[in-house]
């Protein structure tokens with residue numbers, strides 16, 4: 001029998017298995033789907049995703065950050081596309097050293113599975129869907145069972161292990177869904193950026209792929225106007241694209257067909273508690289699925305792995321309970337931040353008031369470049385707890401509002417030094433790297 005059982009060979013489960021294997025533990029992983037390295041099953045939900053400092057740090061712990069970055073496209077900022085075609089690039093970091101990385105979800109998942117198996121300590125059992133867990137026994141849909149006195153559920157937002165161990169779960173579905181479209185290579189769009197077409201109640205985004213194509217995602221309400229419900233015919237889909245995305249439409253030759261045939265995804269925030277019962281634990285989306293607008297879901301799950309593994313003492317029950325207690329406030333914080341960022345991306349980045357505050361923040365940061373970090377930078381380029389980013393964001397808002405009224409930057413610096421810096425102090429903010 002292996003030292004522990006992991007349910008789910010998604011990115012988080014595979015990384016956990018690999019990280020534990022590097023610590024000398026043996027792991028049996030049970031995965032519902034067939035092996036995506038042998039069978040073309042698509043890679044689940046979105047095709048590419050953004051990996052940033054928290055995720056890269058966890059990959060660095062198993063020596064994989066350089067391999068992953070080699071396969072990624074850096075995104076230095078967000079490029080907004082106004083309705084009149086005007087472009088504006090807002091840099092993410094304080095310098096060219098700070099960027100996020102667009103990465104193939106399937107490629108990353110396959111790499112993690114392969115490296116986990118190559119460790120010689122991880123066995124992945126495919127087409128094994130957990131249905132129940134009781135009395136240390138995991139039971140699968142095909143009727144097989146496995147002894148699992150120590151078990152970790154990394155089985156995603158619809159976690160079966162969660163149903164078995166967690167009493168309280170809230171699931172908040174957004175009233176908007178998403179569809180993915182492919183923009184083929186040769187579009188001429190700036191490659192090293194995350195593109196956004198903010199249209200108030202909805203938006204289109206595009207992340208670059210290595211082959212020069214972009215994966216575009218349309219986030220739009222299910223019902224109402226405009227909504228996916230209105231886009232059920234080729235002509236309505238075409239008219240919608242022409243009206244709202246006149247510069248993107250011609251770059252996606254079969255826009256209407258793609259839109260009609262793409263599956264419609266739902267987005268949910270899951271808050272579950274408890275995350276652990278005895279020597280059973282939930283991590284990643286199984287414990288805390290969040291909406292994708294901060295690009296942090298997987299990064300947060302990877303950070304779970306770092307924090308969990310570094311706190312293991314050999315007493316699984318105590319370690320799992322301690323990890324869950326310590327991590328929960330940060331999971332709650334990033335869930336709130338992700339929802340706020342939906343409003344910011346689709347709506348506020350086109351709002352002059354918001355842009356004015358961003359400009360003021362830019363000016364303030366220019367006056368204290370080695371001390372000030374924006375909320376986005378705290379989330380994306382540091383490993384400070386997410387709750388600090390949430391708290392810092394509130395303080396920053398007050399300071400920026402005051403600066404908008406007074407333009408008194410000396411006072412702004414004083415306030416930032418007094419109120420913000422003590423929060424950021426644990427992190428050496430000089431020389432922070434994509435991969436530490």
Ligand SMILES: Cc1cc2nc3c(=O)[nH]c(=O)nc-3n(C[C@H](O)[C@H](O)[C@H](O)COP(=O)(O)OP(=O)(O)OC[C@H]3O[C@@H](n4cnc5c(N)ncnc54)[C@H](O)[C@@H]3O)c2cc1C
Pocket residue numbers: 007008009010011012013030031032033044045046048049050051128129130131154155156157158159160161178217265283284285286290292294295296297298299300301
């Ligand atoms: C549109 C979109 C864009 C996103 N963009 C980003 C981004 O840019 N950056 C980022 O960090 N995050 C992003 N995310 C979030 C990210 O996808 C998730 O947080 C991440 O996939 C969670 O990983 P996981 O391994 O916990 O769960 P999953 O990826 O859901 O993996 C769970 C695994 O468990 C398996 N499984 C499920 N049930 C069972 C069962 N009963 N028995 C056995 N196996 C089971 C599944 O088949 C799967 O392999 C995005 C999400 C969406 C929807």
